[in-house]
Amino acid sequence: MKLNCKGQSSVADALAFFLISSTLALFLLGFANSYGNNFSTQAANEQFRDYASSALKVIMYTSVPRNPQCTLDCCPAIPGNPCVSTDKVPEYDFLLAAVKEDFADDGAMDETAPILRDQIAAIMKPLASTSDYAFYFYSGNPLINPYPYFLWYRTVTPADILNHVKDTLNNSVSCSSGKPGCHIFYYCKPATKNDVDNFLFSIPNINKASSNIILAKAKGINDPPDKIESEVHFALWPSAAIIEQSPGYMLGKLNCCDANQDACRIATFVAIPGGPVGNVTASFIPQPVSLTWNASTTPGQYTDFIGKIRVTNLSTTDYSNVQVSVQAGTGGCNLISELNSTSFVLNAGAPHELTFRVSKSGLRASGTSTACNFDVKVNGTIVDTKSLQISFN
Amino acid sequence: MKEKKPKSGFAKKFSKKLNRKGFIGPIGDDLPSLIPLTFALVIFFGAFAFAFNAFDQKKIDFDQKFALLRIGQTLKGDNLIENYEKWNALCHNVEVRNFKYRAVVFKIPVNTGQYQDYQFFKEQQGHDPCNNSNLGTNCQPPLFDYGSPSKPQVLICQNNSDELTQKNAPSYNLLRINFPVAINDNGVIRPALLAVAVWR
Numbered sequence: 001m002k003l004n005c006k007g008q009s010s011v012a013d014a015l016a017f018f019l020i021s022s023t024l025a026l027f028l029l030g031f032a033n034s035y036g037n038n039f040s041t042q043a044a045n046e047q048f049r050d051y052a053s054s055a056l057k058v059i060m061y062t063s064v065p066r067n068p069q070c071t072l073d074c075c076p077a078i079p080g081n082p083c084v085s086t087d088k089v090p091e092y093d094f095l096l097a098a099v100k101e102d103f104a105d106d107g108a109m110d111e112t113a114p115i116l117r118d119q120i121a122a123i124m125k126p127l128a129s130t131s132d133y134a135f136y137f138y139s140g141n142p143l144i145n146p147y148p149y150f151l152w153y154r155t156v157t158p159a160d161i162l163n164h165v166k167d168t169l170n171n172s173v174s175c176s177s178g179k180p181g182c183h184i185f186y187y188c189k190p191a192t193k194n195d196v197d198n199f200l201f202s203i204p205n206i207n208k209a210s211s212n213i214i215l216a217k218a219k220g221i222n223d224p225p226d227k228i229e230s231e232v233h234f235a236l237w238p239s240a241a242i243i244e245q246s247p248g249y250m251l252g253k254l255n256c257c258d259a260n261q262d263a264c265r266i267a268t269f270v271a272i273p274g275g276p277v278g279n280v281t282a283s284f285i286p287q288p289v290s291l292t293w294n295a296s297t298t299p300g301q302y303t304d305f306i307g308k309i310r311v312t313n314l315s316t317t318d319y320s321n322v323q324v325s326v327q328a329g330t331g332g333c334n335l336i337s338e339l340n341s342t343s344f345v346l347n348a349g350a351p352h353e354l355t356f357r358v359s360k361s362g363l364r365a366s367g368t369s370t371a372c373n374f375d376v377k378v379n380g381t382i383v384d385t386k387s388l389q390i391s392f393n
Numbered sequence: 394m395k396e397k398k399p400k401s402g403f404a405k406k407f408s409k410k411l412n413r414k415g416f417i418g419p420i421g422d423d424l425p426s427l428i429p430l431t432f433a434l435v436i437f438f439g440a441f442a443f444a445f446n447a448f449d450q451k452k453i454d455f456d457q458k459f460a461l462l463r464i465g466q467t468l469k470g471d472n473l474i475e476n477y478e479k480w481n482a483l484c485h486n487v488e489v490r491n492f493k494y495r496a497v498v499f500k501i502p503v504n505t506g507q508y509q510d511y512q513f514f515k516e517q518q519g520h521d522p523c524n525n526s527n528l529g530t531n532c533q534p535p536l537f538d539y540g541s542p543s544k545p546q547v548l549i550c551q552n553n554s555d556e557l558t559q560k561n562a563p564s565y566n567l568l569r570i571n572f573p574v575a576i577n578d579n580g581v582i583r584p585a586l587l588a589v590a591v592w593r
Binding site for chain 2: 018047061062092
């Protein structure tokens, strides 16, 4: 009887209408709220991608002084200090040309490594606190060093602080506070492409720019150089802890060391598993040696420097026909007495030490000092996948 | 005793209608249903108005972001600025109508570990220019100049000459982007940064 009363159905209709319009309103509010989120994400990604490709181009375009002790504005330059020299930088070259030249002699980019690092760091300064990145060359040729240069700018995570990376942080110049969020430059020597692919795969939101490049590797005086079709990559991603099996796993997998540490300048040659057996050369450019004025001589001579080269075979196999040579490099020295050891057998695990002397002729004003550059080369028959380690003191 | 007045025809009919169950008049009968109906309409149109405003606001934001990226990409070109003429030509290619913009190119030091970003707001700009002998943290990186002191050719591209102040910052809704570029400085190719700011 009551159901037949008028007015009942109109209330039910109105409630139904209220329900429908409220649902629509909610949907509209939700849509309005999320509208454009995808666009914002894509715009941010586009910005990162654009920055990465621009950075790669600029790194390759820029000039560098031929003298490694100079910057574009100051010669000689002391890193982190105002320029006090009024001398003009005598000679420039393209960074890419310097890199190619460096690679040509020994298949490594050890001499240009710090220059490249400084250029990359300068260009990436605006994103330095919020982004991580990796810059590397891939030669694609397993007979030569597959990754002649691999730089990784990495965030220190809380897990790093608690784990084995802590030891590295204690000695780190760039991250001496050891606080999470600071960044460290690492030089890496990945052995295989798989290691690098796995590394890049573990990084979320990565933006990458790549380019092809032809490197040349000298064979002999009369032989034409080998042309090596290579790639240069620049990967950029927002600072975040990467997905890895354990803290610092990737650092170990990619064979990385803190680029600010002197010990990281150790040249490590890694033979490729299943690769050829034969003569290979590892090269090592130590920090310049400073020769000081000898006060006991009049009018003045530089005191000779006596250094030690230590070569260690980290493999389980003995290396034969190993020969160490120290040669004058670029820099202010007129003469460095050259050391050429006779061939010897470098036993597995046992270090081998050689002493050499650096001197400089000519009379100098009292109180002056000079920097001497030199490089060390080790030739040997590498028959294992382990590394050869060279250090200097 | 007051006698009841006999009802007229209309009153009789109306009284009859009133006595029918559930009936409270042509409007009154639907009164309870009008309340949820009104609420529903208010909520729907309120949400509609909010969404419309949100879309409108976001469209302006998107346009501003697009303008920022477009100006940056136009001005950086192939990332190599060879001379002032090339910069000028690129600057003339920028077409932005509804926003104000300013783009500058400044040198970045290499191998010093020091870096100062170019500041668009007047209060944040350092008093002294950053140079080789002044690497302090409170300096302003000078804009790259292809000209001479008497005839400067500074790498700046803008559609206004407003002075940006932090006091009015909220009203600007300023967006900023940096791009690395290489500049030809008398045959030496230097790394530099192109900083673009777009505001309303």
